[in-house]
Amino acid sequence: MGGESNEGEMGLNHGDDQSGISRVGMPLYAKSDPFFSSADWDPAVSVGGFSSSHYPSMGMDNPGMSCFPHYHQPGSGSGYHDMPASLLPFGDCGGGGGGHFLGSDKKGESVGRLVIAGDGHQVSDDVVLGGSSNRKRRQPEAESQWNKKAVEEFQEEPQSQKKQKNDQSKEKMNKESSQSEEAPKENYIHMRARRGQATNSHSLAERVRREKISERMRLLQELVPGCNKITGKAVMLDEIINYVQSLQQQVEFLSMKLSTVNPELNIDIDRILAKDLLQSRDRNTPTLGLNPFARFQGTIPNISTTTAPQYNSLPQTTLESELQSLYQMGFVSNPSTMSSFSPNNGPLKPEL
Amino acid sequence: MASADKPINTDVPEKDVFTLHFLQSLSNLRRQNTFNSPEKTNDRVKKIKKAAYVSMARAAGGTNRLWSRALLRRAAKENSKVVRFPRRKKRVTCLRRRRSNRRDPVEEEEAERLRNLVPGGGGMETSKLMEETAHYIKCLSMQVKVMQCLVDGLAPK
Numbered sequence: 001m002g003g004e005s006n007e008g009e010m011g012l013n014h015g016d017d018q019s020g021i022s023r024v025g026m027p028l029y030a031k032s033d034p035f036f037s038s039a040d041w042d043p044a045v046s047v048g049g050f051s052s053s054h055y056p057s058m059g060m061d062n063p064g065m066s067c068f069p070h071y072h073q074p075g076s077g078s079g080y081h082d083m084p085a086s087l088l089p090f091g092d093c094g095g096g097g098g099g100h101f102l103g104s105d106k107k108g109e110s111v112g113r114l115v116i117a118g119d120g121h122q123v124s125d126d127v128v129l130g131g132s133s134n135r136k137r138r139q140p141e142a143e144s145q146w147n148k149k150a151v152e153e154f155q156e157e158p159q160s161q162k163k164q165k166n167d168q169s170k171e172k173m174n175k176e177s178s179q180s181e182e183a184p185k186e187n188y189i190h191m192r193a194r195r196g197q198a199t200n201s202h203s204l205a206e207r208v209r210r211e212k213i214s215e216r217m218r219l220l221q222e223l224v225p226g227c228n229k230i231t232g233k234a235v236m237l238d239e240i241i242n243y244v245q246s247l248q249q250q251v252e253f254l255s256m257k258l259s260t261v262n263p264e265l266n267i268d269i270d271r272i273l274a275k276d277l278l279q280s281r282d283r284n285t286p287t288l289g290l291n292p293f294a295r296f297q298g299t300i301p302n303i304s305t306t307t308a309p310q311y312n313s314l315p316q317t318t319l320e321s322e323l324q325s326l327y328q329m330g331f332v333s334n335p336s337t338m339s340s341f342s343p344n345n346g347p348l349k350p351e352l
Numbered sequence: 353m354a355s356a357d358k359p360i361n362t363d364v365p366e367k368d369v370f371t372l373h374f375l376q377s378l379s380n381l382r383r384q385n386t387f388n389s390p391e392k393t394n395d396r397v398k399k400i401k402k403a404a405y406v407s408m409a410r411a412a413g414g415t416n417r418l419w420s421r422a423l424l425r426r427a428a429k430e431n432s433k434v435v436r437f438p439r440r441k442k443r444v445t446c447l448r449r450r451r452s453n454r455r456d457p458v459e460e461e462e463a464e465r466l467r468n469l470v471p472g473g474g475g476m477e478t479s480k481l482m483e484e485t486a487h488y489i490k491c492l493s494m495q496v497k498v499m500q501c502l503v504d505g506l507a508p509k
Contacts, residue, residue, distance in 0.1 A: 209478075209479065212479040213459075213478055213479050213482065215360075216360065216479055216482035216483060216486070217482065219360060219362070219482075219483075219486050220482060220485060220486050220489075223486055223489050223490065224489070233459050233462075234459065234462060237459065237462035237463070237465075237466065238462065240466065240485065240489075241462065241465050241466055241469060243489065244466070244469045244470065244485065244488070244489060244492070245469065247489065247492040247493060247496060248469070248492065250496045251401065251404055251405070251492065251495060251496060251499065252397075252401055254404075254496065254499040254500060254503055255397055255400040255401040255404055255499065256397045256400075257503050258400055258499065258502060258503055258506070259396045259397045259400050261503060261506050261507055
């Protein structure tokens with residue numbers, strides 16, 4: 001689901017920016033990332049990866065990226081040692097921005113994307129990590145990886161701790177697969193900004209939240225009958241609310257019916273218990289071997305012995321004992337018997 | 353895409369669990385002396401309804417779900433009984449602090465209505481609210497099925 005929705009949303013996002021560059025630009029960024037990485041740079045991988053044909057288009061379509069050909073001209077691995085040094089001025093600019101785009105208008109999207117949350121002095125480090133991660137995982141990972149420019153981390157806790165934990169968690173994240181759906185060992189939600197979108201911590205948090213909500217909306221859509229065609233949160237929420245209300249009304253109506261249908265619930269409850277459970281059991285275990293409409297007294301002991309083993313599959317293992325005691329006691333309202341029921345709700349038992 | 357949290361779990365127990373809890377609560381009701389007097393039908397209806405909800409909350413996961421916890425707490429308050437819950441892992445107060453950041457004005461009115469419907473919705477974030485709603489819907493439909501079976505079974509033939 002992550003992969004698919006990434007590409008789908010990526011398509012939408014690219015429509016907002018330069019759509020012409022969308023397909024071409026994707027590998028561009030990934031390849032341009034290594035520009036900024038020094039320590040993890042593996043020249044053998046990167047140099048072969050660059051196709052110079054991309055760069056003219058880069059220059060053409062995105063004026064903001066005019067800085068790139070400038071960096072590329074060394075064209076070999078040796079040239080990249082200069083990169084981090086030359087990046088530092090940008091890093092300083094970025095320090096002022098603090099998580100926003102790198103200082104000047106020159107930045108264009110790719111450079112801006114590479115700025116990672118917050119501190120200026122961390123820019124180069126973060127960019128290094130971002131670049132290396134992109135490069136190393138080029139092959140096995142899906143296309144959606146290409147478009148991730150910046151790495152943002154979000155915690156559920158106050159954001160003041162974020163900056164201290166930035167480095168270590170990023171390294172952890174880079175070592176593991178960044179496509180894993182769970183935050184590795186921490187409470188972070190690792191989030192990468194997509195191309196053409198702001199890298200504010202706030203906007204990224206908003207996006208995370210929106211994606212969460214839409215995921216849950218999809219879940220709810222499957223639950224509520226007849227909501228397959230509805231797209232849009234407002235209408236969907238209306239439907240959900242109506243459905244919940246109708247369910248609650250049904251409960252009320254049925255409870256009214258129950259109270260009128262049988263004022264005394266003594267005698268028939270056993271029969272209902274047997275018949276009901278047999279009916280539901282019949283769907284699960286067709287080999288019950290009992291006539292559901294058999295006489296009440298005669299079959300109760302049989303039921304208790306034959307159906308008791310079946311209840312092992314139930315999540316509550318105490319169900320067997322409860323049912324057996326129910327049957328054996330003849331549903332006598334013995335308080336001691338009743339209190340033995342549902343031990344998992346122990347402290348709440350005295351309520352009713 | 354953001355790396356998601358652990359997958360959303362909306363499993364509900366089987367129908368038998370709901371049946372058992374409901375019948376159990378009904379039998380408890382029956383034991384009360386005031387219950388069988390045929391005059392006060394409204395009270396009986398209300399009691400049955402409350403018993404239905406409480407038994408549903410218990411069957412569906414007891415104190416593991418926010419909505420069931422809130423439901424049981426509400427019911428206990430009406431009975432003026434003191435209820436003690438085992439400690440949860442996260443505190444709701446943490447979520448409350450973040451609520452100001454999470455508002456989206458378009459969907460918030462709808463979410464507000466949903467909060468009024470789902471028990472315990474007032475303290476939840478929107479995404480958590482929707483999780484709870486999903487589970488609540490599943491449990492409600494299960495409870496409706498159980499009650500329908502009961503009514504059909506008890507109906508004079």
